[in-house]
Amino acid sequence: MKLKLWLWLIPLMFIVLGLSVWIGWSLLGTSNTAKSTEASGADPSVTQEDQDFSAEVVNTPVSESIIVFKNDELGFKNGHDFIGQLHKFYNETLGWGRIDTTSYSEQQEKAELIIRALENVEVMDAAVQMDFDRIKEYAEIVAKEDDREAMRNLHRYFHDLDIYFNGYDYKETFKVTIFQGEGRE
Template identity: 55%
Template sequence: MGWKKWLLIIPGMFILFGGSVLLGWSILQISNQSDTVAADAGSSVTQEKEEFSKEVINTPVSEEIMVLDSGEKGHDFISEVHAFYDETLTWGRIDTANYEEQKEKAESIIETLTHIKEVKNEELNTDFKNIQTLAETVVKSDDREAMRKLHRYFHDLDIILHGYNYDDTFQITKFRGENKTNSSE
């Protein structure tokens, strides 16, 4: 091949290579932007409500409302399970959560609820029955919607029991605390 042909081929290869790099970089940027938009839009509603104010603005519910056999405070049990779900299910993690870990937590919830000595509120007792049913569902199958609902129950109960801002709840519980009525808002 003559040197004149090389003068045309070499710049053409540089232009082709540069264009390919630019195209690849553009596709990567578009992909990253769409991932960010999807994350911001909230692939799960759980993500949208995950952060809430821990400022006590309502009267916290007496810890005597539920008594556990284990000696653990019921409020602590609710907060601990809520923290677990915040760590494992929120911000889009519900789709990739480890099922075995979720199953173990559901079994733990069932064990704790089975050994409650006393619940001094019928609506809270109903919520615990619903929670137990959802936990049993998770133990039997990898049901992501049941996991989401479990998180929502513990989220709302944590807020209500501790007197945080009720506006940050999903309104899934029957129990609304001492300052709320049973009607949905």
């Protein structure tokens, strides 16, 4: 009788031990995720995609007079709106691993809009003008061919400029812009 009891208890002990380790590991992972979310100041109920980076101003937004559209037909209120809308578009279509699956026709259409917009804008800052010239080069590439690297670069330019122009609390940049003295080119 004692041998039969041990034959049942030993596997049961391994099962309980295995479940305990699994539960402990799961709780530890959840705890670390919560701590990293708290450390970054993010709301744990918000996914990365849905985070609104405009909670606290880190960079003082620049004057709206730096970028002036010659006409309203493209639908942008000002340079801040232009940069913000394009950054949002690229976040939604390229961000978080979607660059390989994005619709080229949608990217091409947006690149053509960027080209039209940059042909109808007056820029009062030389560094912003250099960044816009580079953006136009990438947009022209995307308008002609399905070049994912050019798409990625467009996203990075609009990301960095959006942080500087609109003053988001999110201050990590790709350091691609000439504006704010970061460009590496």
